[in-house]
Amino acid sequence: MSKSDTTLRKTTIAAIKRRSKKPFEWNITRFYETERPEDIGPIKMELGLQGDELPVASSISTHTDWTFVTTRRVIGKTDNVKSAININDVEKWTWGDFKGYEDQQKTMITLTTLEGREHKFVIETRNASMVMIYAIRTLLQLSRK
Known part of the structure; x- marks a missing residue:
């Protein structure tokens, strides 16, 4: 039996809180314990949330x-190109320069599907990563x- 989206979000937020340094304040990254439209902003329309799907976390630069x-x-x-990947389809991942050794605020991560298709996403570096x-x-x- 699969878990509800509410349970998935609660479990994931708890894991984030256990592993992230306090205070939970970052430049472009946040997590969503609740979903208020003002929290997500204009990007919500681009997400196209399906059914009971809920937001968990984001890194929004622009x-x-x-x-x-x-x-x-x-x-x-x-760079104005949208990409999406189902969690169930992820086979491999690389986290880029998430520690910020290159002294950059952001890095690119790569999630690869079972078919070998790569999807690149931006995340904030250092503690926010x-x-x-x-x-x-x-x-x-x-x-x-």
Whole structure:
């Protein structure tokens, strides 16, 4: 039996909180314990949330450079090109320069499907990177149970 989207979000947010350094304040990254339209802003229309799908976390740099993790997908836009991948379809991943060794505020992560198709998404580096990494990792673990 699959878990509800509400349960997936609660479990994922708990994992993020356990692994992220406090205070939970970052430049372009946040997680969503509730869904209020003002929290998500104009990007909500581009997400096309399906059914009971809920937002979990995001890194939003600009309206053309963002990544959203939902209870079912990773959706993003980089250089005005939109990409989406179902969590269940992710086979491999690379987290880029998430520690910020290159002294950049953002890095590109790559999620690869079972068919070998690569999807690139932007995330914030350093402490904020744990939000997006653990959102994706936790949802991957939950989807494979």
